[in-house]
Amino acid sequence: MYKPKILVVEDDPAITNLIRTTLDTQEYQYHTAKNGAEALLDAVSYNPDVIILDLGLPDMDGVEIIHKVRGWNMVPIIVVSARSEDQDKVEALDAGADDYLTKPFSIDELLARLRVALRRSRAEEGAAQTQSSIYRNGGIVIDYAAGCVYMEGNEVHLTPIEYKLLCVLAKNTGKVLTHNYILKEVWGSVLASDTPSLRVFMATLRKKIEKNPSDPKYIQTHIGVGYRMIRQ
Structure with a gap:
């Protein structure tokens, strides 16, 4: 049976040991790196299924690592950091991180x-979603080819903006999407004045x-950051 490989990038020995012990209990394979240079090398040579990344590394900022990895690999990246400000979360997520966990953290939550990251990764590997595919999540069904949405078997009539919002969220199920990312994908631009419109359309979509x-x-809703589609 295949055991997922986790790359842990953390320079604090105590946190590293905590995560290692946790991964041992779940029988995950793992490799550890204590700085950015090691992390980038291991991201290539170890070929991890998920990267757990601290931002405050001794040789480079974790956001820089995210940018570099995203230049060639879409492996899920979970940030685990002591930085708790919304701006730090937004910066990491905009750079391409899939999730953000603030220290101190719960082992169960990690x-x-x-x-979630592993399920999303497997789903993407199993079948890359295209415009001709069918998306299913709980009671939601999206027929991309027909441009139709169904909820519990009943067709849901969405406005063009609502449909675009739902598709962006669906194609990134399990991933926190920042306001800026959604605005760029749906409206094609990132303007602060568009954020209230995003909230309004999100509210009507939810209804x-x-x-x-x-x-x-x-x-x-991730307050101050953005939104996430939850896998049911």
Whole structure:
């Protein structure tokens, strides 16, 4: 049975040991790197299924590592950092990180985020989504070829903007998307004045696909950062 390979990039020995012990209990394979140079080399030679990355490394900033890795590889990257400001999260996610966990963190939450990243990675490897494919998540079905959306078997009538929003979220299921990323994908530009419009369209989209929009099941809000489609 294949055991996923995890690359842990962390310069704090105590945190490294904690993560290593955690991965041992789940029988994951792993390799550790204590600086950016080692991380970039291991990202090529070890070919990990997921990278767990600290941002505050001794030789380079973790965001720079994300940019470099994203130049040739779409391996899921989970940031685990002491930086807790929204701007730090947005910068890392905009650079291409898939998730962001703030220190101190719960081991159970780290494992949950890791499982989500692995599921998403396997799904993308199994079948790359194209415009002719069918997307299914819980009760949501998107027929990209027909441009139709169904909820629990019933067709949902969306505006063009709502449809674009849903498709962007669906094609990045499990990944936190920043406001700027969504604005660029849907509107083609990133203007601060467009953010309120994004919130309005997101609210109308939720009313059409969520049974209880005030307690959403599918589209999760990350306050000050963006949104995430949850895999059901």
